[in-house]
Amino acid sequence: MTDIPSASSTAGFSSSPNVLAGSSLAVRHERGERQAFCGLSGIVWLHRKMQDSFFLVVGSRTCAHMMQSAAGVMIFAEPRFGTALLQDRDLAGLADANDELDRVVRELLARRPDIGTLFLVATCPSEVIKLDLDTAAARLQQAHGGRVRILAYSGSGLDTSFTQGEDSCLRALVPHLPELPAMQRSLLVVGSLADVVEDQFQRLFDKLGIGPVHFLPPRRAADLPPVGPGTFLIAAQPFVGETMDALRERGSQLITAPFPFGIEGTRAWLLAIAAAWGISTQQVDEVIAAPAARAKTALARYREQLGGKRVSFLPDSQLEIPLGRFLARECGMQLGELGVPYLDRRLMEPELALLPKDTQLTEGQDLEPQLERLRAERPDITVCGLGLANPLEAEGLTTKWAIELVFTPIQGFDQAADLAELFARPLNRRQRLGF
Amino acid sequence: MELTVWTYEGPPHIGAMRIAASMDAVHLVLHAPLGDSYADLLFTMIARSAARPPVSYTSFQARDLGGDTAQLVKTRLAETVARFKPQALLVGEACTAELLQDQPGALALGMGFDIPVIPLELPAFTRKESWGASETFHQLVRALLSGRPMPEGAGDPAGRAQAEGRRPRANLLGPSALGFRCRDDVAEVTKLLDSLGVDVHLVAPAGATPADLTGMLAADFNICLYPEIAHSTCVWLERMFKQPWVRTVPIGVGATRDFLLEVARLTGLDPEPALARARTRLPWFSRSVDSTYLTGKRVFIFGDATHVMAAVRVAREELGFDVVGFGSYSREFARELRALGEDIGVEALITDDYLAVEARVAELHPELVLGTQMERHIAKRIGIPCAVISSPVHVQDFPARYAPQMGFEGANVIFDTWVHPLMMGLEEHLITMFREDSEFDDGEVPERPSQPAQATAPVLADAGEPNPRPAEAGAPAPGESADATEVRWESDAEKELRKIPFFVRGKARRNTENFARERGLSLISVDTLYDAKAHFGR
Ligand code: SF4
Ligand code: SF4
Numbered sequence: 001m002t003d004i005p006s007a008s009s010t011a012g013f014s015s016s017p018n019v020l021a022g023s024s025l026a027v028r029h030e031r032g033e034r035q036a037f038c039g040l041s042g043i044v045w046l047h048r049k050m051q052d053s054f055f056l057v058v059g060s061r062t063c064a065h066m067m068q069s070a071a072g073v074m075i076f077a078e079p080r081f082g083t084a085l086l087q088d089r090d091l092a093g094l095a096d097a098n099d100e101l102d103r104v105v106r107e108l109l110a111r112r113p114d115i116g117t118l119f120l121v122a123t124c125p126s127e128v129i130k131l132d133l134d135t136a137a138a139r140l141q142q143a144h145g146g147r148v149r150i151l152a153y154s155g156s157g158l159d160t161s162f163t164q165g166e167d168s169c170l171r172a173l174v175p176h177l178p179e180l181p182a183m184q185r186s187l188l189v190v191g192s193l194a195d196v197v198e199d200q201f202q203r204l205f206d207k208l209g210i211g212p213v214h215f216l217p218p219r220r221a222a223d224l225p226p227v228g229p230g231t232f233l234i235a236a237q238p239f240v241g242e243t244m245d246a247l248r249e250r251g252s253q254l255i256t257a258p259f260p261f262g263i264e265g266t267r268a269w270l271l272a273i274a275a276a277w278g279i280s281t282q283q284v285d286e287v288i289a290a291p292a293a294r295a296k297t298a299l300a301r302y303r304e305q306l307g308g309k310r311v312s313f314l315p316d317s318q319l320e321i322p323l324g325r326f327l328a329r330e331c332g333m334q335l336g337e338l339g340v341p342y343l344d345r346r347l348m349e350p351e352l353a354l355l356p357k358d359t360q361l362t363e364g365q366d367l368e369p370q371l372e373r374l375r376a377e378r379p380d381i382t383v384c385g386l387g388l389a390n391p392l393e394a395e396g397l398t399t400k401w402a403i404e405l406v407f408t409p410i411q412g413f414d415q416a417a418d419l420a421e422l423f424a425r426p427l428n429r430r431q432r433l434g435f
Numbered sequence: 436m437e438l439t440v441w442t443y444e445g446p447p448h449i450g451a452m453r454i455a456a457s458m459d460a461v462h463l464v465l466h467a468p469l470g471d472s473y474a475d476l477l478f479t480m481i482a483r484s485a486a487r488p489p490v491s492y493t494s495f496q497a498r499d500l501g502g503d504t505a506q507l508v509k510t511r512l513a514e515t516v517a518r519f520k521p522q523a524l525l526v527g528e529a530c531t532a533e534l535l536q537d538q539p540g541a542l543a544l545g546m547g548f549d550i551p552v553i554p555l556e557l558p559a560f561t562r563k564e565s566w567g568a569s570e571t572f573h574q575l576v577r578a579l580l581s582g583r584p585m586p587e588g589a590g591d592p593a594g595r596a597q598a599e600g601r602r603p604r605a606n607l608l609g610p611s612a613l614g615f616r617c618r619d620d621v622a623e624v625t626k627l628l629d630s631l632g633v634d635v636h637l638v639a640p641a642g643a644t645p646a647d648l649t650g651m652l653a654a655d656f657n658i659c660l661y662p663e664i665a666h667s668t669c670v671w672l673e674r675m676f677k678q679p680w681v682r683t684v685p686i687g688v689g690a691t692r693d694f695l696l697e698v699a700r701l702t703g704l705d706p707e708p709a710l711a712r713a714r715t716r717l718p719w720f721s722r723s724v725d726s727t728y729l730t731g732k733r734v735f736i737f738g739d740a741t742h743v744m745a746a747v748r749v750a751r752e753e754l755g756f757d758v759v760g761f762g763s764y765s766r767e768f769a770r771e772l773r774a775l776g777e778d779i780g781v782e783a784l785i786t787d788d789y790l791a792v793e794a795r796v797a798e799l800h801p802e803l804v805l806g807t808q809m810e811r812h813i814a815k816r817i818g819i820p821c822a823v824i825s826s827p828v829h830v831q832d833f834p835a836r837y838a839p840q841m842g843f844e845g846a847n848v849i850f851d852t853w854v855h856p857l858m859m860g861l862e863e864h865l866i867t868m869f870r871e872d873s874e875f876d877d878g879e880v881p882e883r884p885s886q887p888a889q890a891t892a893p894v895l896a897d898a899g900e901p902n903p904r905p906a907e908a909g910a911p912a913p914g915e916s917a918d919a920t921e922v923r924w925e926s927d928a929e930k931e932l933r934k935i936p937f938f939v940r941g942k943a944r945r946n947t948e949n950f951a952r953e954r955g956l957s958l959i960s961v962d963t964l965y966d967a968k969a970h971f972g973r
Binding site for chain 2: 036039061103107157387391
């Protein structure tokens with residue numbers, strides 16, 4: 001079992017030279033009660049992103065219930081995920097559990113002939129009883145090979161917090177990526193993006209002459225992108241550190257940059273990629289002139305609404321740091337406490353360099369003391385998980401659900417204003433209501 | 436192992452949370468991994484409660500496993516008691532912690548807290564949410580009342596009240612967080628009892644404190660409003676303290692009358708004035724001419740045992756529906772459900788497999804589904820109107836308005852909610868009459884579930900994406916034989932079929948195809964269509 005990476009696991013990554021190495025921010029580390037989803041919840045968007053895949057959670061009724069609650073019971077159709085519920089007799093003898101799993105997979109594949117890639121997803125209970133899903137996946141691959149690809153990863157709350165489940169899933173894909181032919185060069189964008197955002201970036205890359213460009217996860221799990229020494233890697237999401245490590249082990253080169261949130265982040269992100277292609281800043285600025293100008297106009301209105309307001313983040317999605325940077329630098333907001341589930345310096349260094357120097361960064365969580373600090377601070381808006389939002393509203397605090405930031409397209413120039421809007425709306429609502 | 440897509444019930448510790456969240460001055464410490472705190476959102480988002488449930492989690496992770504998770508439990512227990520100062524502490528564990536065998540309950544008992552500590556056994560791999568709620572409530576009541584002396588006059592509500600010169604009083608047991616319409620049912624039943632001359636002594640678990648529970652025995656009898664939660668507690672209270680309990684659940688006009696009669700019998704009160712004062716529109720609305728169209732509407736009912744059994748009676752006796760199928764996920768009440776099934780000649784479907792329920796609905800193709808949030812999905816996919824009558828529910832089933840299910844006002848609410856998804860009588864006729872009018876370009880309602888592969892979009896994930904029309908998928912539904920596709924329609928017959936109003940067209944298509952298949956016809960003509968119509972009746 002791997003651990004949730006903490007500040008100490010900085011091995012392996014070099015930061016790009018245009019960014020300060022090591023930031024001077026003080027970080028508070030906390031351990032205690034957490035209010036966060038576990039990594040299983042990533043399935044909720046991954047099964048929509050890779051439409052030929054199915055996610056079989058091997059776990060308990062708790063896991064099934066968690067998935068149902070995280071998805072909202074809103075999917076008016078059979079989703080492409082399900083749970084193989086462990087029962088008493090599976091716990092008793094592991095051999096039986098394996099037989100049972102084989103049976104469930106057989107039934108599932110018979111029911112759903114459309115499945116191209118089947119992910120077996122490990123959970124806390126499956127890990128505690130040491131049900132080895134990697135071995136099971138290999139065994140099942142033997143049995144059903146040719147027809148489907150069967151892979152395993154862990155989304156358990158022992159290993160992963162919320163968006164980290166995606167990292168775990170993508171990392172499981174890495175050994176299966178085809179080899180990029182020698183002497184070829186490509187760009188691989190890592191971390192799931194809404195299709196519309198992918199398309200926007202693709203158009204910019206085309207104009208810049210950067211290509212071929214691949215995305216991980218792909219829209220179909222069957223179309224895995226190639227990787228090799230000629231691959232340049234860039235993260236589109238701040239929670240893909242382990243996947244990046246695994247991709248680097250396949251020889252590819254990492255481009256570090258701020259994340260493509262807001263105008264500044266998107267520009268810096270594109271500049272870093274362009275630099276690897278030997279494209280000048282001037283060329284990039286020409287290509288992005290129109291969308292960047294559009295974004296600036298659109299953002300101006302929100303800057304007015306958000307400027308001077310204080311925002312605090314409770315740890316949730318890993319998006320906190322880039323979002324805090326965007327809100328502070330582009331919307332003129334003041335940052336209160338910025339809580340992150342874990343601080344992955346491998347990917348976060350360029351972002352940390354852009355944060356205001358006095359940002360109070362907290363890694364991990366000890367819920368009750370953190371809530372007390374929040375109450376003392378009373379920010380204008382608090383970004384938090386679903387379980388906490390209404391109680392905080394009831395205390396008179398204005399909140400934004402963190403999960404919406406994961407489900408909404410927020411990257412790139414044309415989404416910069418949408419992103420600001422997500423924060424402006426709760427404030428706007430407070431103003432409108434007459435009580 | 437069992438494959439599930441959706442689940443009707445959470446694990447048993449969710450049941451324990453429901454009890455804690457229902458009460459005041461109780462706190463639950465749950466030994467659970469990081470992600471299990473998702474459960475808070477059931478209360479704060481789905482039920483829109485303004486406070487977090489009084490639950491603290493140990494939130495252990497992989498790095499804690501090598502070390503001392505028991506220490507983590509102790510820290511959380513100590514901090515929780517110091518911070519929240521509850522009157523009683525519940526201690527339980529979620530599935531993963533159960534496997535670690537840290538025994539948090541025993542640890543808590545050893546810590547010398549000066550409040551009652553109730554260790555909960557919640558076997559997550561064999562039991563479920565309702566059981567967990569029922570057990571937690573029972574254990575809590577037991578812990579607080581065990582060893583108390585038998586109250587004077589116990590077992591004789593009428594005599595005891597008379598001797599003390601007061602109205603008889605009852606405990607209302609079972610209303611809980613995430614239960615179906617409990618808040619309003621309590622108000623309605625309280626009114627109902629008052630009309631009879633009975634006072635409500637205590638409502639529990641909803642709104643009660645442990646201190647309140649210790650005063651339970653001052654009531655003359657108990658009312659088991661939601662057997663899923665309160666049955667075992669009522670049984671125990673009767674055995675230990677001779678507190679009688681009322682069995683009838685007052686959902687529907689008939690059951691509400693029976694309820695008043697049962698309480699009157701127990702308390703020696705005259706039910707007639709209360710019955711005479713009863714105000715409900717259901718019987719008249721149901722008899723009114725506009726309701727003729729309800730006659731024999733084929734309904735399928737699924738949900739918790741209490742609401743399903745009540746709904747079967749209301750549907751048959753008070754609305755004149757045909758119950759063509761019913762069932763429940765409440766295995767604890769399988770015996771009662773089966774008996775009811777035998778009474779009405781319909782086999783009860785006892786399952787918590789959503790897919791089995793879906794298959795049954797697809798096979799029966801009723802005209803109305805009464806169910807849970809899950810049946811709402813099923814009905815939506817198949818294109819059948821649906822009303823929600825039971826937990827589990829979604830945020831929209833916690834209405835801001837007053838919407839009880841119990842008592843006479845509850846019957847009014849039921850009439851409205853069940854009947855509104857259906858086409859009204861005159862509407863049906865008008866549509867038949869003007870179906871050639873171009874304004875009535877109705878579009879066919881899908882009659883089969885789409886192939887799972889063509890699943891529609893989750894609203895949260897990509898709200899902008901239009902849902903593919905389920906009808907276009909055209910795959911056979913689960914439970915439907917594959918040869919359904921062998922029968923073809925002549926184009927004239929297809930045209931004629933389009934003249935039938937869309938809300939019965941699905942049924943007409945099915946009936947005609949079945950009719951053709953039974954007779955070995957591979958091609959359906961206009962005559963086949965009308966032959967089938969004559970055969971089945973409208
Ligand atoms: S966020 Fe609201 S609408 Fe969405 S699943 Fe949760 S309760 Fe339902
Ligand atoms: S935290 Fe663990 S047990 Fe809980 S839902 Fe997630 S994987 Fe399942």
